[in-house]
Amino acid sequence: MTTTYAAVDQTAKPIPLSRLIRVELRKLVDTRAGFWLIASMGLISVVIMVVMLITTGNSTDNGDGAGFADFFGIMNTPTGFLLPVMAILLVTSEWSQRGALITFTMEPRRERIVVAKLVASLVAALAAVAFALIVGAIGNVIVGAAYGDPNGSWSFPAAGLTGAVILQITGLLLGFGFAALFLNTPAAIVAYFVLPNAIGLVLELVPALRDHHVGDWISTSTSSGPLMSDSWPTGAEWAHFLVAHAIWIGIPITLGIYRILRSEVK
Template structure:
């Protein structure tokens, strides 16, 4: 005689753990492992180093370009660069650590409704993205204040709303794409390699095949917004979000809901 089993989330009827408590637990998990702690420390250290280097080098000397000037907008862009690069790895670790460190059995025993755990992790990823933008603004403002005191042509405070929105969305989408890849693969090395290698391979293919570069690459590359996006930029961005986030997340959530916990 054989017995069939169903996912615990399909048969659980109790009150369960409040979602707010799950979010607090996942926030702690975001930084309490050795890898995630040093990754977060690296992001802060790299951002601080960038600010110091910019202040040491000083404003750009070219009158035709403001890229090297010490302005709040330029410093904000520089501060968000390491965050956009490394925060997706933290999101990957947040998801895959349950499976690589065999914590899933404990997590899904305490809260059998797996969809609630997924929502909590996704919420924490969004919170981390917003916090990163706030930190980037604070560090940029601090460096801009110091730059204005040191250099006579530094310390410009103007920044456009589109630059703020694009900075937030670039970090947020990168984190969500990392989250989706982690849910789909449930393996830390595989998710990290896929996140960084697949976009690079696509760019190489686009550079080698002119038709792909001219007609397709803008629609399928990892979504990234310019500081002042046009209508076509938004269309390419939304297309990339569907390909890189929505589709992997759909299959990833389905895999988490059905995977056997060992």
């Protein structure tokens, strides 16, 4: 019997990482929570586009117009708000619903599951940017046909697209880190939405810290501001962004991955 088991172990082939990634991508959408999050993002985007189309008429009378960059920027709002929640659910749902027992039985090497979840989250971030580009283009065509110049401009700086991609990715990684750290959906969601903003607010309320611009190096919301504009951030602004996100992504995700690799599956 011992010889038989050894032969089976030696001939067993590992599950390809590409298959694990496909499974994790499916988990993003085939649960009830994932489906309604995606549906909500689509519905909110459509509502926002309709509101923009209605209000653009008044802006045109004042000499202003709406272009592709405006539609793209506003379309990133619902996805940037809800996609990190999807990343949180991707990590925590297995632990709260005992799916981790099945997952780690099929693939005992937990680090490969973590990598698959990370890659799936990054793919979702890029898909969100592509969705914003498509919906923004549709809105821009409609507004250009309905109202004419100065609406419908296709001017779109590379800095705006680059900033959107970076912010989507960092937002997902931030949610992923808190999810891995707590392995609990409510705790991870509260931590994601409350902790960075609360600490950033405290840093702004303390005069000594505010005067020395400590918040620029720690607050993710403050450091992300320059990436939301159409111009490239300065060297100092890039430094603020990298340091703040290294703190809020690096620490939770490192401790969280260690916890996933070491925690007992119940």
